[in-house]
Amino acid sequence: MSTAATLDKPSSAPEGAKGTASPYITVTFRIRRFNPEVSDESTWQDFQVEIDPKERVLDGLHKIKWDMDGSLTFRRSCAHGICGSDAMRINGRNRLACKTLIKDLNPDKPITVEPIKGLTVLKDLVVDMEPFFQAYRDVMPFLITKGNEPTRERRQSAADRERFDDTTKCILCAACTSSCPVFWNDGQYFGPAAIVNAHRFIFDSRDEAGEQRLEILNDKDGVWRCRTTFNCTEACPRGIEITKAIQEVKRALITRRF
Amino acid sequence: MQIHKYDTVIVGAGGAGMRAAIEATKRSRTAVLTKLYPTRSHTGAAQGGMAAALANVEEDNWEWHTFDTVKGGDYLVDQDAAEILAKEAIDSVLDLEKMGLPFNRTPDGTIDQRRFGGHSRNHGEAPVRRSCYAADRTGHMILQTLYQNCVKEGVEFFNEFYVLDQLITEVDGVKKSAGVVAYELATGEIHIFQAKAVIYASGGCGKFFKVTSNAHTLTGDGQAAVYRRGLPLEDMEFFQFHPTGIWRMGILLTEGARGEGGILRNKDGERFMEKYAPVMKDLASRDVVSRSIYTEIREGRGCGPEGDHVYLDLTHLPPEQLDAKLPDITEFARTYLGIEPYTDPIPIQPTAHYAMGGIPTNVEGEVLADNTTVVPGLYAAGEVACVSVHGANRLGTNSLLDINVFGRRAGIAAAEYSAKADFVELPENPAELVVKQVEQLRESTGNERVAELRRELQETMDANVMVFRTEQTIKTAVEKIAELRARYKNVAIQDKGKRFNTDLLEAIELGNLLDLAEVMAVSALARKESRGGHYREDFPNRDDVNFMRHTMAYREVDADGSESIRLDYKPVVQTRYQPMERKY
């Protein structure tokens, strides 16, 4: 089933429209809807949205929710790519709705928006994040040290600090894990995000539990499941070189040097 | 309806809530209720840094930091609290480092520090490097590190639980906190949390402005919950407008950009801050810089076809420096504006950023019922609270500090209290107010829409109570808010379901914003002076004789059910520093 709703007029005064042609265009949002309170089946629903191509997909979703259909449900908070709330499948690729501009999507065709895959859909674009966070917690994502604490800060050279910089950027949005075919087939796999966060500690010169974390990832559901498809790296909105990080963990498991 | 019992309940899992949770969990049975997954909290958006006089890169000490905080706050700061903030800053940065926070490092491996607005050497002599940072994602690293340590300590979270009401029971004439009422997003179920101690750490309320650096979820739920129960809100007229938000979007570009050498320019390319703040220039205090930007715009020196913004110029800085120190904000410019900061200046305008006011507390985080009486069992910390360490204007990097210092203090104080105290009996029918609120919204057939009312609220706030205010503009806002509050009674939602009903919660959040906007405007109207973030064009000077005092706003309900706001005032605590004129 596909229904269409139209918005009579743009929700807010078209900015920058003074005297010049309106920057607004009409775009079709084709959204995967699911609400078990109503039906066990999910359906596609189309919405025609007036939008400035410089706006974000998130702005489009807000226009729909605020002015057409209040029941459309998705998570969001910061609206600029730092809180990790709004990973979704947009035109078949995992991205953050707040970091994806309409103009980068070919507005002539409908923009499809679906929940990320591999996690149970709870309503519309909202999925159950608990298994994702559980995998994260399972890799002991916290600094572990031995001996007495120093009175001042621990010293760390700028080079040692740089060693794990890339993997500190993770915002736990799940775009990577939910783009991974291994994870789709077997939810037991830790998934790239958990490995990224293990990497962040394994390669931190201050940490002393690298061996333990490596053992966790040596498990049958650990790093060896990775088939290097690079989906995760392409999906990561923070530009983290995830596949490289996973390779580094694999190498550390073989050489036991990190 | 489920009833839960915990020694300590913490409302919010941002920096303040999680810092409190780490302490409280070690000492008492603790639950953290949070409407967002902890790592989604807006502390993660903070960029620039966290202040502490570590003196790692140059001479510095906590007394200078105290002075800067007091001066930055235009002397409305409680100086005893500022002294605690500056003194405990050092340990709180070191604690975070020990918890694993990956700070940027100096060549000899200590925590690196950089300049930030309003922080100076020896009482205003010259800028000092006091901000400890991790690239331009210090807040992200703080939020991640605190969450990691909550995982380590086994902190118990109730994620996507919205606290909607504060329960208070009068025992022998004393109002005590009995617990909170929460709404579970996933199921629509209402939960009562009975607790010996409750800590509010629910963050700010910037969403009543349109151009803001705040997240959609910063709707002042905590402030509104206690205010509705007759407790005061302090200094709500003081809101900080950060000078450098991305033009029209409000996304923040950290002051660290100017700390690294970035320069503000008008349409003639002039470095206009030299005129307004000869010593500190682009790094003068935020209220000063925001007003200077609007003065340039008003006098016709703004940029763009409509002359409605100015430029943040980073083009003279080496690309390597931008990549190393400001990677995230340069990416924001590329993503959202399509601008390359290596070669092009970035269009910016002031953006509504930070609530200096909030729930009044003492330095232990205990909430005040009036100027002196504490509410046993009730605590607040972070942006939701007003200690007051920020006075009329918060210095950059002092809030990440505030959430750590006072989050920790509140966590310890609350848990120590709950170790000794007994549970307070719940009021009769504790969920009544929330049940009514939710039912009304679900069943309403009114013709008003949440989005429309919110839009009108944000527009009136931006137009009338932003950087420049006059009696006339504030009155316009007060009237408009009253109209919106009346129309809010007719608001209807479309989603009538129980499951993940964010339509319903946005309606409730709007109600909170309307309450707080009214308190802000009414408090601003009464303050006939200019101080820090509150600038009255009709009273352009600071008036220490009449207004060296904190505003305390109370909600009053008459016998006939009509509501009004009563304003009272609280003295400022002054210790070392006598008020002086603020020059930068």
Ligand SMILES: Cc1cc2nc3c(=O)[nH]c(=O)nc-3n(C[C@H](O)[C@H](O)[C@H](O)COP(=O)(O)OP(=O)(O)OC[C@H]3O[C@@H](n4cnc5c(N)ncnc54)[C@H](O)[C@@H]3O)c2cc1C
């Ligand atoms: C873009 C930006 C950059 C900044 N940069 C800096 C900087 O460089 N240095 C600095 O010192 N300060 C900075 N600040 C200010 C500082 O980041 C914030 O003031 C501070 O992080 C607030 O922390 P908090 O813990 O009080 O609130 P938040 O981190 O906002 O957390 C609020 C928590 O409360 C929860 N919550 C809210 N309502 C409810 C409810 N009804 N029920 C249950 N839970 C609820 C939320 O889920 C969330 O977990 C910046 C602010 C912004 C917006």
Ligand code: SF4
């Ligand atoms: S690694 Fe990237 S894609 Fe994966 S959770 Fe972290 S930020 Fe998201």
Ligand code: FES
């Ligand atoms: S809304 Fe925060 S990452 Fe998109």
